[in-house]
Each structure stands twice: as C-alpha cells, then as structure tokens.
Amino acid sequence: MDLLADFHAGVLDQETADRVRVQVEEDPEAREILAALDATTADLGDLPPLTIPDDVSARIDAALEEEVRAWSQQATAPQRSAPEPQPARVVDFAEAKRRRRRRFTAGAGVLAAAAAVAGIVVFSTGGGPDENAAQPPSGTSSGRPPLAFQGEVSLSPAQFSEALNGEKQYAAALADPARLVGCLQANGVQGSNPLGAREVTLDGRPAQLLILSSGEIGRFRLLTVGTDCGPGNPATLSDTAFGG
Known part of the structure; x- marks a missing residue:
C-alpha cells in the first residue's frame, strides 16, 4: 500500500515508477486503489491547507538538526579502516525542511486514503505469495460491543x-x-x-x-x-x- 501511495504521489524514482506502472496496468484491484486515491485527492482539494502543529514542527526540526550534526561528525572523523578518505556528505538543512514540508502537505491525505482502502488489494513487487496478505482473524478479540x-x-x-x-x-x-x-x-x-x-x-x-x-x-x-x-x-x- 505504501508503494501504491508513493506511486500516486509521484515520489518514486523513475525506474521504480515504471516497474510499478506495468504491474498496475495488469492489476484491476490496484487500479481501483489509484482511482480511490484520485477521488480522495479531489475531495481534499476543497479542504484548508494542511499544516504541521508548531510543537511537532519544532521536534522534527530539532531531530533534523541532530541528524545533520551526526553526519558532519561522521564525515570529519578519522577513517581508521578505510583505505582511502571518504568524501563528506553535504546536507542542506533548509532544503531538507522545505522538502519535508512539501511532502507532508501533498502526501498526508493520500497516505490516509491508502490506509482507508488497505483491505482492497495486497500489492507486491515480489514474485511469490505475499506472506503479509491480510487474512480474517481467528476470532473476536477487540472486546467492542456490537x-x-x-x-x-x-x-x-x-x-x-x-x-x-x-x-x-x-x-x-x-x-x-x-x-x-x-x-x-x-x-x-x-x-x-x-x-x-x-x-x-x-x-x-x-x-x-x-x-x-x-x-x-x-x-x-x-x-x-x-x-x-x-x-x-x-x-x-x-x-x-x-x-x-
């Protein structure tokens, strides 16, 4: 389901997207999922723009900053076992925040829709049976009244x-x-x-x-x-x- 949602949101790399597109064309249930996502995206277009609460945004920003520091320290630390020095990984923190905000705004509703229709199809790029395919539970365990x-x-x-x-x-x-x-x-x-x-x-x-x-x-x-x-x-x- 995550793969279908990412395909619909246009965030897959070209090679993966092409492979998924071929499978979707052969799978009517996968096409039904994408049609449902199209309808949900249209409905969401009438809603106010999604925003991240300030406290959540602050925690995410802090986590990104910590990640940047960790990568910087790793990149500048002496490479004791590597035969050749490794190039430092450059992280543009501002661009990372912009990309994260864009994906949150564009993809949150789509991922929610994918979750809502998760039972329609089990979609796999593998060649065999999906061991994670949804099956009826062995009994009632939720304790919810009818x-x-x-x-x-x-x-x-x-x-x-x-x-x-x-x-x-x-x-x-x-x-x-x-x-x-x-x-x-x-x-x-x-x-x-x-x-x-x-x-x-x-x-x-x-x-x-x-x-x-x-x-x-x-x-x-x-x-x-x-x-x-x-x-x-x-x-x-x-x-x-x-x-x-």
Whole structure:
C-alpha cells in the first residue's frame, strides 16, 4: 500500500515508477486503489491547507538538526579502516525542511486514503505469495460491543470509519476463513477479504456486517448477514450502501 501511495504521489524514482506502472496496468484491484486515491485527492482539494502543529514542527526540526550534526561528525572523523578518505556528505538543512514540508502537505491525505482502502488489494513487487496478505482473524478479540440497528444497517461517518479502519471483528462462526469465503460466495461476492468487518445486532438479532467494494469510486456495499451464513446459505439480512 505504501508503494501504491508513493506511486500516486509521484515520489518514486523513475525506474521504480515504471516497474510499478506495468504491474498496475495488469492489476484491476490496484487500479481501483489509484482511482480511490484520485477521488480522495479531489475531495481534499476543497479542504484548508494542511499544516504541521508548531510543537511537532519544532521536534522534527530539532531531530533534523541532530541528524545533520551526526553526519558532519561522521564525515570529519578519522577513517581508521578505510583505505582511502571518504568524501563528506553535504546536507542542506533548509532544503531538507522545505522538502519535508512539501511532502507532508501533498502526501498526508493520500497516505490516509491508502490506509482507508488497505483491505482492497495486497500489492507486491515480489514474485511469490505475499506472506503479509491480510487474512480474517481467528476470532473476536477487540472486546467492542456490537453496533445495534433497527430495520436496516445505516452507518454514520464515524461508525463507517471505525468499522473500515479498525480491527476486523467476526462472529465466532465467520472467523473460520473457509466459512467466510462460502458466505461471501453465497451472496455473490468474489474474494475472501472484506474491507471491514463488525459484529452488529439487527432488530435485536446477532449479525455480521461486512464492508465490501461496490466497484464505484467512493461507494461501498454494507452487507449484513446472519451468523449462520456459510456455503450455500447467504443468510442476507440487510444490503445497503455507504458513500457515492
């Protein structure tokens, strides 16, 4: 996700950017991520400019100054083991601060958006399976009480953000990856890793909310199923949307 966000922000070196561009063209889910980042960047354009709080900026400046001093001392220290003297590394502190401020302003919203859609795709430049690919948790461990709804599931922005970005929370039966995949397939969903998952109650009945991509930029599918959902049993209780 960091690589996709950096690619979208235009901060990769040319060789890396060219390699990522080739992979993106062959990966519809990666293109969906970039489309979401485009939409988020457009939305952020209407917000006031981002600024770094003064106390945070002061700490960063102090850390940069300390880094400059450390490099200077290292560069001027006698090289006991090197056969030839090493050139000093020149650090332009003012330019470093300007570059840091530019990247903070341009990239903060994009990186936040990347985090928000991190569940859509696992993107890797390696040649084999990604060992860090997101998998459903083995059980519910967050201790958060279920969200309660009547009639249908309709999330507020705060509830949606918490469900999308927080730890995925599955009802006991759906914590089994095989059962979860069967439940999704029974509801016509291709894939095995929802963007978000949250235990809920609907009309007082225990249920499972699954946040899914709708295929439209900025719009998400809120699929709520009974806890008995599984292969051949969609157990659909509510199917609504968020955003769009």
